[in-house]
Amino acid sequence: MILVTGGAGFIGANFVLDWLANSDEPVLNLDKLTYAGNRNNLASVDGDARHVFVQGDIGDTALVERLLAEHKPxxxxxxxxxxxxxRSIHGPEDFIQTNVVGTFRLLQAVRQYWQALCAIEKEAFRFLHVSTDEVYGTLAPDAPAFTETHTTEPNSPYSASKAASDHLVRAWHHTFGLPVLTTNCSNNYGPYHFPEKLIPLMIVNALAGKSLPVYGDGMQVRDWLYVADHCSAIRRVLEAGKPGETYNVGGWNEMPNIDIVHTVCRLLDELRPRADGKPYAEQISYVQDRPGHDRRYAIDARKIERELGWKPAETFESGIRKTVQWYLEHAGWVADVQTGAYRDWVQTQYAADAVAASA
Structure with a gap:
């Protein structure tokens, strides 16, 4: 058995579903079920004896210790x-509590469990920490992409909290010998993505006839990774990664945000045309840029390909088409996650900042 934490969120749920589709090994899934954690993401494995779900917090040491002792992952x-x-700009404390304190408490519980294992089990055990390219900071337009040795220079409360957790994981390996692996991924997209993030927000707002809010000039560049590719990378790192190592996971798809938005609009024009026949791009509006907005991220994913033989299967063109089609086919899931709290958040975050509208 493996223990997956955060396995009801976007990437975590995709990983759990991917794991169970590719392996008979059971999954113990621990998730706090905050606003972005959703049991409906896992509906297809309800009743599957290989999936054991527990609602709880990685910062709850007693719970984590009990689960480790009972299930022996x-x-x-x-x-x-x-x-x-x-959200980290508006309320950074939750990010410190979960990403820093929670990771610390999880590491402590796992270390105690690992140290008590027999020699063979101890040697085979792994702790894989899933992180982000945002810990590296921002890149100039012509700068080389982030490698695993790039200095961490986080610029938001979110990325700072994730960088702190990365450092804790590294320290628990070098100080205590815990066999850890760290992955730093680029922007994920795909099914079950909570619609506060760029791509699902554009799809959902476009279909609802609402404004498509783009920060600043929309020229912030990101590397885009289809979530199923990320899941396969994590499986490969867990299988063959070297303890203590970090692996960057990217999709080799650097694109400005505004190009992403126009791509989504074009696909919707094709797959679900507006009733009035006009292009969805007419709904694009530009809003005030957020504080500390990193201009460019780019992942150099050559290490994981060279050492572990992994590379993404999807191009951006194939992945974004699958993503748009998924949202069109799962309107019920979208409606279920759009609670009053979600609507209030989007209204607060974007509506008051609208400064212009442009096609």
Whole structure:
């Protein structure tokens, strides 16, 4: 069995579903079920004896210790995190509690469990920590992409909290010998993505006839990674990664945000045209840029390809089409996650900042 934390969130749920589709090994899934954690993401494995779900917090030491003792996992894959930059600006304390204190408490519980294992089990055990490219900071337009040795220079409360957790994981390996692995991924997209993030927000707002809010000039550049590719990378790192190592996971798809938005609009024009026949791009509006907005991220994913033989299967063109089609086919899931709290958040975050509208 493996223990997955944060396994009801976007990436975590995709990983759990991917794992169970590719392996008979059971998953113990621990998730706090905050606003972005959603049991509906896991509906397809309800009743599957290989999936054991527990609602709880990685910072609850007693709970984590009990789960480790009862289920005796051979590995822990840590997705649990607060992950939205905008929310970290408005309320950074939750990010410190989950991403820093929570990771610390999880590491402590796992270390105690690992140290008590027999020699063979101890040697085989792994703790895989899932992190982000945002810990590296921002890149100039012509700068080389982030490698695993790039200095961490986080610029938001979110990325600072994730950088802190990365450092804790590294320290628990070098000080205590815990066999850890760290992955730093680029921007994920795909099914079950909570619609506060760029791509699902554009899809959901476009279909609802609402404004498509773009920060600043929309020229912030990101590397985009289809979530199923990320899941396969994590499986490969867990299988063959070297303890103590960090692996960057990217999609080799650097694109400005505004190009992403136009791509989504074009696909919706094709797959679900507006009733009035006009292009969805007419709904694009530009809003005030957020504080400390990093201009460019780019992942150099050559290490994981060279050492572990992994590379993404999806191009951006194939992945974004699958993503748009998924949202069109799962309107019920979208409606279920759009609670009053979600609507209030989007209204607060974007509506008051609208400064212009442009096609």
């Amino acid at each position: 051979r590995a822990v894959v840590n997705f649990a995190a607060e992950s939205h930059v905008d």
